[in-house]
Amino acid sequence: MTNPLRPSPLVSHLRRHESLTAGSTELVLAGTTGMCRGVKRALGMVAKAREGLSDGRRVLLLHEIIHNPTVGRWLRAGGIETLDTEADEWWAALSAADTVIIPAFGATVNDERLLRAAGVKVIDTTCPSVRGVWSRVSAYAQAGFTTVLHGRPDHPETRATLSRAIAAGGHYLVVREAADAREVAEVIGGAENGGVVRLGEGVLSPGFESARDLTRIGLVNQTTMLADESREIAAVLGDALIRRYGDRELESRFRTFGTICRATQERQDAIRRLTNRALDLLFVVGGHASSNTRHLAELGGRSVRTYHVEGPQALQSLTALRHQSLGTRTAAIDDIAWLADLPHRVVGFAGGASTPDAEVGETMVRLLLLLGEPCPPVAEAERILAAHG
Numbered sequence: 001m002t003n004p005l006r007p008s009p010l011v012s013h014l015r016r017h018e019s020l021t022a023g024s025t026e027l028v029l030a031g032t033t034g035m036c037r038g039v040k041r042a043l044g045m046v047a048k049a050r051e052g053l054s055d056g057r058r059v060l061l062l063h064e065i066i067h068n069p070t071v072g073r074w075l076r077a078g079g080i081e082t083l084d085t086e087a088d089e090w091w092a093a094l095s096a097a098d099t100v101i102i103p104a105f106g107a108t109v110n111d112e113r114l115l116r117a118a119g120v121k122v123i124d125t126t127c128p129s130v131r132g133v134w135s136r137v138s139a140y141a142q143a144g145f146t147t148v149l150h151g152r153p154d155h156p157e158t159r160a161t162l163s164r165a166i167a168a169g170g171h172y173l174v175v176r177e178a179a180d181a182r183e184v185a186e187v188i189g190g191a192e193n194g195g196v197v198r199l200g201e202g203v204l205s206p207g208f209e210s211a212r213d214l215t216r217i218g219l220v221n222q223t224t225m226l227a228d229e230s231r232e233i234a235a236v237l238g239d240a241l242i243r244r245y246g247d248r249e250l251e252s253r254f255r256t257f258g259t260i261c262r263a264t265q266e267r268q269d270a271i272r273r274l275t276n277r278a279l280d281l282l283f284v285v286g287g288h289a290s291s292n293t294r295h296l297a298e299l300g301g302r303s304v305r306t307y308h309v310e311g312p313q314a315l316q317s318l319t320a321l322r323h324q325s326l327g328t329r330t331a332a333i334d335d336i337a338w339l340a341d342l343p344h345r346v347v348g349f350a351g352g353a354s355t356p357d358a359e360v361g362e363t364m365v366r367l368l369l370l371l372g373e374p375c376p377p378v379a380e381a382e383r384i385l386a387a388h389g
């Protein structure tokens with residue numbers, strides 16, 4: 001299988017020159033895009049671990065290393081297995097001869113304990129930005145504040161972070177979006193009267209009691225959430241506490257610390273700048289399970305027709321574009337043949353923090369070929385690398 005982490009001549013060119021014109025099509029790349037430092041660091045550590053395969057050790061991943069299916073397939077093809085943390089038999093089969101890689105999202109306190117008990121060699125690629133959130137959550141719990149986390153309850157990073165609140169003797173509540181925060185705000189208003197948070201499965205710590213656990217709140221975010229939505233959530237919860245306890249109590253009852261990581265913020269800012277241009281279409285390339293990629297696509301979709309695609313395979317033809325719908329987050333097929341009818345077209349591209357450059361570059365080449373455009377030399381180099389790299 002071709003190495004998905006190979007360089008992309010086209011993306012490198014666009015990083016230097018921002019846009020490239022091929023026939024009647026102008027390709028424009030977001031100013032900051034593609035793999036972040038935390039992901040590159042994690043993949044570098046995995047690459048070293050792969051070398052260990054030659055001495056016969058099993059190398060296993062605790063969950064996916066990043067949410068990118070191409071990278072996942074490439075690692076599996078290279079002999080790296082994924083440990084099924086839900087299955088007891090996987091834990092029972094671990095031995096001191098195994099190496100287990102903790103992904104950039106981190107691991108729960110319990111999974112770390114099980115790994116220590118198994119005596120395996122651990123390669124911990126947890127991103128320092130994720131560790132920063134853990135410190136914040138532990139401090140909240142120690143100070144008697146309930147952690148309210150803006151994130152996806154089922155995301156491995158969220159699970160790992162919440163386990164730190166429990167380990168420090170605290171409680172937690174997860175809000176997925178501003179609408180959830182508004183529900184929590186209503187409960188804060190009536191907490192003493194037995195208001196109960198009803199946000200579904202997995203969002204409350206065991207034994208959570210609204211009347212007790214919503215009186216002091218410390219807010220954090222999953223590192224890859226939409227920054228403006230996190231700010232809205234902070235405002236909603238802060239206002240609710242003011243209404244309930246008065247202005248003067250806010251400082252002693254509410255703490256908030258933006259834990260959107262810098263890489264996420266920079267990529268979101270770059271999408272805003274890109275969509276200030278007159279684009280006909282925007283492609284955001286990256287795994288459909290990737291939270292940061294999805295948020296970039298949602299942000300783009302506010303002002304430009306935007307498609308979240310996983311890579312060049314999404315472009316079967318101009319009449320069958322496979323993407324993930326921004327609203328429903330389900331697989332969808334769309335027709336973009338209208339693009340070919342434009343006398344001149346400007347198409348924007350961006351990759352998520354877990355997207356290899358090669359996937360963005362190949363998606364561009366695929367689009368040019370479908371539009372019947374002449375491939376400039378850098379695009380041709382991209383095509384050759386994809387075929388033989």
Ligand code: SF4
Pocket residue numbers: 036037038039104127128129130223224261262263264292353
């Ligand atoms: S997106 Fe942020 S938190 Fe996640 S790996 Fe990259 S730098 Fe770290």
